[in-house]
């Protein structure tokens with residue numbers, strides 16, 4: 001029997017998502033990896049319990065998370081039913097569709113046909129009546145943006161999603177999506193881009209578009225899938241994502257180039273001087289920008305969740321620290 005920690009709201013920070021009424025925890029948990037059918041169920045439970053006990057109220061999923069695709073939603077649905085049923089109104093659960101999910105022309109990208117069917121499948125797998133946020137997972141160059149956005153609006157009108165978001169859309173595409181959704185009466189709540197010390201594209205326009213329009217921003221892979229931690233400084237640990245053969249976009253050995261590891265080694269020294277782990281500093285570095293609503297972290301162990309959230313103890317950087325970091329990243 002799981003009973004949530006009564007002190008779970010004591011230390012987590014909650015940030016307003018753009019100009020909406022919704023607040024999200026500054027650190028959220030994502031289930032892209034480590035919650036598939038190949039993963040130990042009790043460990044998955046433990047990670048979710050640890051996160052919720054620390055005040056992490058937001059769990060980020062998608063139709064294709066696993067492996068196999070769909071398995072993370074099934075695992076999460078089982079945990080919800082077993083442990084979190086009575087806490088549903090304390091949770092923000094998101095799902096997405098946009099990547100290939102089933103064969104044929106209706107299981108991928110951004111058509112109304114695909115997105116409506118996919119959301120119904122996700123709700124069934126998680127045993128939910130609605131998701132709190134539904135995202136279009138990636139831009140579709142072929143489907144008219146009006147069709148995809150009208151579909152997001154319809155989901156809200158049907159009560160299957162409370163809010164809508166987009167992921168990995170460029171600044172220009174985001175501006176267009178914002179305008180279409182605004183005209184439909186369902187404002188864009190949030191954008192989910194990849195953003196870390198190693199991947200900086202959002203700084204070239206996207207964050208300004210979001211800020212100007214009052215849209216929130218929740219980042220993914222802010223630890224670069226584990227590269228921005230101290231775990232790969234002395235080789236590849238057997239229990240790491242790189243050592244696994246998970247597929248579905250998980251980083252592999254070739255991501256650990258000498259150039260990258262040399263930067264990580266130097267960043268690790270800066271983190272030490274700040275009395276933080278490198279993981280904490282990498283997350284703090286993203287959260288220093290008030291335009292960021294939340295960082296979604298992944299975790300293969302409960303201890304990683306408790307370690308990562310300590311980034312909230314210090315996300316202020318001196319000018320000197322910032323310029324040292326910029327020099328390392330150059």
Ligand SMILES: NC(=O)c1ccc[n+]([C@@H]2O[C@H](COP(=O)([O-])OP(=O)(O)OC[C@H]3O[C@@H](n4cnc5c(N)ncnc54)[C@H](OP(=O)(O)O)[C@@H]3O)[C@@H](O)[C@H]2O)c1
Pocket residue numbers: 029030031032033034060061137167168192219220221222223224225226227229230231239240241242279280296297298299300301303304305307308
């Ligand atoms: N919208 C999109 O297209 C998209 C794409 C990717 C991800 N996402 C979302 O973002 C979430 C996070 O993505 P991600 O898994 O790439 O994130 P990440 O936070 O960059 O990487 C997570 C991995 O980092 C390691 N780690 C985490 N905390 C650690 C700590 N404190 N100390 C040492 N190592 C630590 C673990 O690696 P080990 O497994 O090696 O222990 C963990 O599996 C996903 O679950 C998903 O919800 C969205």
